[in-house]
Amino acid sequence: MLINLKELFTGKRETLSLDCALDFSNLEYQGNHPFAQPVRVSGEVSADADVVILRAVADFVYDSACDRCLAEIHRQMRLPIDRVLVTSLTDEDDEFVLVDNYQLALDELVLEELILSLPTKNLCREDCRGICPICGKDINMGLCGCRNHSTDPRLAVLEQLTDQTD
Ligand SMILES: [Zn+2]
Ligand SMILES: [Zn+2]
Structure with a gap:
């Protein structure tokens, strides 16, 4: 999903609210399909001096299997996503998200954050x-x-x- 941010970057607009559902149900990760249900992203993109800031939360259900007994686990999770968006990068800097042609690839950005947030251990309960x-x-x-x-x-x-x- 591409979001056009030209008006924000050119100062014609100050904020743009986001509320969408992203579909990552086909994604396979570590042998599972972790996001069978749509990932809800809500928040705001706002212009601030030379940069544009994305402040959002992703609400999703993370599906996995218990590391010990293989039982299915469905965990409701909420992930804040706060990133600074820029149209050009002077240095290689992971902190900023480069937006090509004022088009933000929201699904790519969200997916990257989701994958990083996933727990490395999955247990159906602590004492499984x-x-x-x-x-x-x-x-x-x-x-x-x-x-x-x-x-x-x-x-x-x-x-x-x-x-x-x-
Ligand atoms: Zn036995
Ligand atoms: Zn278990």
């Missing part, structure tokens, strides 16, 4: 016990019994033997 590595049962639903096997003294001996031959 995960799935059993032996039988694959979700241990949150109850113990599977494999625990007993691993403390079986006969098995422990076997494990020692295989450790030595490795």
